[in-house]
Each structure stands twice: as structure tokens, then as C-alpha cells.
Amino acid sequence: MTTTDGVLKVALLGCGVVGSEVVRLLAEQADELAQRVGARLELAGVAVRRPARHPEVPAELLTTDAEALVRRDDVDVVVEVVGGIEPVRSLLLAALESGKSVVSANKALLADDGATLHDAATRNGVDLYYEAAVAGAIPLLRPLRESLAGDRITRVMGIVNGTTNFILSRMDATGAGFDEALAEATSLGYAEADPTADVDGYDAAAKAAILAGLAFHTRVTMSDVHREGIGEVTAADVASAQAMDCTVKLLAICERTTVADGTESVSVRAHPAMIPRRHPLAGVGDAFNAVFVEAEAAGSLMFYGRGAGGAPTASAVLGDLVAVARNRVSGSRGAGESAYAALPIRSMGEVTTRYHVALDVADQPGVLAGVANAFAEEGVSIQTVRQEGRGDAATLVLVTHAATDAALGRTVEKLAAMSLVGRAASVMRVEGMTGE
Numbered sequence: 001m002t003t004t005d006g007v008l009k010v011a012l013l014g015c016g017v018v019g020s021e022v023v024r025l026l027a028e029q030a031d032e033l034a035q036r037v038g039a040r041l042e043l044a045g046v047a048v049r050r051p052a053r054h055p056e057v058p059a060e061l062l063t064t065d066a067e068a069l070v071r072r073d074d075v076d077v078v079v080e081v082v083g084g085i086e087p088v089r090s091l092l093l094a095a096l097e098s099g100k101s102v103v104s105a106n107k108a109l110l111a112d113d114g115a116t117l118h119d120a121a122t123r124n125g126v127d128l129y130y131e132a133a134v135a136g137a138i139p140l141l142r143p144l145r146e147s148l149a150g151d152r153i154t155r156v157m158g159i160v161n162g163t164t165n166f167i168l169s170r171m172d173a174t175g176a177g178f179d180e181a182l183a184e185a186t187s188l189g190y191a192e193a194d195p196t197a198d199v200d201g202y203d204a205a206a207k208a209a210i211l212a213g214l215a216f217h218t219r220v221t222m223s224d225v226h227r228e229g230i231g232e233v234t235a236a237d238v239a240s241a242q243a244m245d246c247t248v249k250l251l252a253i254c255e256r257t258t259v260a261d262g263t264e265s266v267s268v269r270a271h272p273a274m275i276p277r278r279h280p281l282a283g284v285g286d287a288f289n290a291v292f293v294e295a296e297a298a299g300s301l302m303f304y305g306r307g308a309g310g311a312p313t314a315s316a317v318l319g320d321l322v323a324v325a326r327n328r329v330s331g332s333r334g335a336g337e338s339a340y341a342a343l344p345i346r347s348m349g350e351v352t353t354r355y356h357v358a359l360d361v362a363d364q365p366g367v368l369a370g371v372a373n374a375f376a377e378e379g380v381s382i383q384t385v386r387q388e389g390r391g392d393a394a395t396l397v398l399v400t401h402a403a404t405d406a407a408l409g410r411t412v413e414k415l416a417a418m419s420l421v422g423r424a425a426s427v428m429r430v431e432g433m434t435g436e
Ligand SMILES: NC(=O)c1ccc[n+]([C@@H]2O[C@H](COP(=O)([O-])OP(=O)(O)OC[C@H]3O[C@@H](n4cnc5c(N)ncnc54)[C@H](O)[C@@H]3O)[C@@H](O)[C@H]2O)c1
Pocket: 013, 014, 015, 016, 017, 018, 019, 047, 048, 049, 050, 066, 080, 081, 082, 083, 084, 087, 105, 106, 107, 108, 132, 133, 136, 307, 308, 309, 310, 313
């Protein structure tokens, strides 16, 4: 559909932190946006739960009937900044099925059932864009989908959750425990009232699923992602990381692996890990996000900026809105889903990782040999070992070479069962170290 009267009508679903900024920017930049698009972008309506709470929106635009709004014939584009799976999934499907393009910031929905939405967009010849869903303002999905479409991406690794990055940065800077750092994040407005999605890694896992799908031209859903949160990260883990000149980050890691017979698979995970301080991701502090992309021809690329917040996220939403609006003006559509590779998902046990293991041990002859033997039995090679303290307070700190995650997990279980080994003071994966 092309605009006939020089106006494109936009239905906005949700007017919270992000939606209210979309309304503000649309109004403030109306003339410039019209120049860039070739048509004026006008709000057809704004669906909210409680209209009385939105004095910033002209009253005649407010509605509580989102379903009627997305079905209106005069609406060209639906912008969704509500969040969650239902009723949003049904609303967006209805929009796509009735020929509207959709812009969404909703990583939970895209990671849960992006395929259904993409299919509907393709069937109806319309656009489905969601740059704001991953790493907020940072242009990342469009570079993966368009700029790098001629290359072969092998790895995407990044910090994609601002709340947890703030917490881990505070723990690193002040030595605070997790609870104390979370309380500070909450009081400063970084953490939401219910921080579960962030702290338990669901938010980062959803973003990892979206990134892997785009990077490797395959379908990845939330259930394919190995997820661990940061709730178990202790001040001792952070101190252990510091002792090896590392810091702890919650990382989203998407990898393409090719085995000897040429078969390819992808692994997708989100978990805390130690990374060397000299690694570019280690310097990403506060609530910032950064994503490292490795591609065969391009080499390494890094994307850095604000992954959350009303205005930064609205910037990405408006960028998508301009893109889909331009497509409607020219009667075209952007690149749709590219999932031709249909790659199998590699289980976490098969993924190759490295571990840092700090063990409280009795400082006695034979302890080190017993510990080394537990690693050897599982075929795990040790890169470095050092002892801290003496007598009852001795701690052995080992860093392994790469091994399967399953073998490393079994090794840690074996160690825990040994009589001369006390508790494991810290067990954490290590990423971004050079060498095998
Ligand atoms: N806040 C951020 O920094 C950020 C960053 C990136 C992506 N996002 C994503 O953007 C989306 C919105 O986030 P937010 O922070 O603005 O959330 P928010 O809670 O501030 O706003 C959501 C709004 O939607 C309204 N709403 C709920 N159900 C509705 C319905 N059925 N019909 C109409 N309105 C309804 C709520 O009343 C609320 O005002 C989410 O998908 C979120 O994951 C947010």
C-alpha cells in the first residue's frame, strides 16, 4: 500500500517508559520525520490501560480498545511498546494479517514466537522490525540483517542487559555483595520493581535467541537458550576474578560450530562469566550494553551504547518506524526473516568452555594430586593452578583449558565429593581468554 494523501497513520500500543518517549519524539520531530519519510507520520490512536494517566497524549487519541485500534482501516503501521506475550501476540498478528507493518520492542515475544509473526508478515507482504528489542538504542539487528548479510558470522558475544551489568559493575568496583548491589540498582531506578527477568537471565536469554537467529540465518527460540542468572554470583566470585585480572559479566553468547564432517550447529547461552580486564567487554560499565560480533570477512566488530531507557529505546523504535514508513511510501518491504540454514541447536553439555574453579582444600600432601586426577579422569586439561593461603584456609585456584561443559560439570561434581576438598569457593566459566 502506498500513501495517497502524504500521511501515514501510526497506532501506538502502550505508553509507558518507552511509549511516552515515542509520542514526544514523534511530535517534536514531526516536520523532519516527514522530510525523511516522504509522508507525515500521524498518530491514529494510543492504546493504554488507564487513559487518565496520560495527560501528555491528546485525549481524542487515547483508547483502551487496542484490538479495535489495530484493525482500523486507516492505520498503516502498528508500534508496540507494551511487552509480554499475550495479548500482544494476538494484537500483532491481527495487525499483520490486516496488512499493517509492525514495529516492536518486545524481545520476550520475538524470542518466544518470532516465527509466527515473521510468517504472517511475509504472507501479507508487510514489515516486522524490532531493533529496540535487543540492546535498545544500539543499531545491532539492522547491521546483522543488512550490513553483514554478505558475510559469515561465526560468533556474537555481548552484554545485553543493563540492569545486571550495573549490579556486576558495582560488585566489582565496591566489593559489595549481590543483594547490596541490587538494592542500589533499585534505588537508582535501574532495576525494575520485579527484577526477576533481568537478574535470572531471562531478558539476556531472549536477546541471545534473537541475535543467534539473525546472525546464523536460523530459527532460535527461548527454549533453545541455556540460561543462568547472576543471583548466585558472590563477592567471593568477583574477588576471585579480580585475582586473575578478570571481571564478572553476564554474557549472551551465540556460536556457530562446524565439526570435522562439515556439519554445522549453533549454541546459544546467557550466563555469568569471568572475562579478562583487557577484553573490550570488560570495560563496559554501569547500565551500558556492548556486543562483539565476529565475522569471517569483517573480522571483529563492537557495538556499544545505551541498551535501555525511554529515550534511547524510543530512538531505535523511531528508526524502525522511519524504515517501514519509507517502505510503504515506495510500495516495497524490507528484508524479511532469513532462516534458510535451519541449523540444529547444540546442547550446553557439548559446548566448549573453560572453567575457573577455586576450592577450599586441606593444605596436605596429595591434595593437589587428587584434584589434578579428578580433572584428568574427565579429560580436562588444566592451564594454571595456584594456591592461596595455608593450613585450614588454603584455596586452590585452577583455570582449565577448553573442554566440553559436560566434562567440566562432572569434574566439579567429583571434586565436591572428595574428602580433602571443602566447598568450591567459586566455580565460573571463563570467556574471552586467548589460547585454547
Ligand atoms: N524500558 C526500557 O528500557 C526498554 C528497553 C528495550 C526494550 N523495552 C521493551 O519495550 C516494551 C515496553 O517497555 P516499557 O519499559 O515502556 O514498559 P512500561 O511498563 O513502562 O510500559 C508498558 C505500558 O503498556 C501498557 N499496557 C499493558 N497492557 C496493555 C494493553 N493490553 N493495551 C495497551 N496498553 C497496555 C501499560 O499500562 C504500560 O503503560 C517492552 O517490551 C520492553 O521489554 C524496554
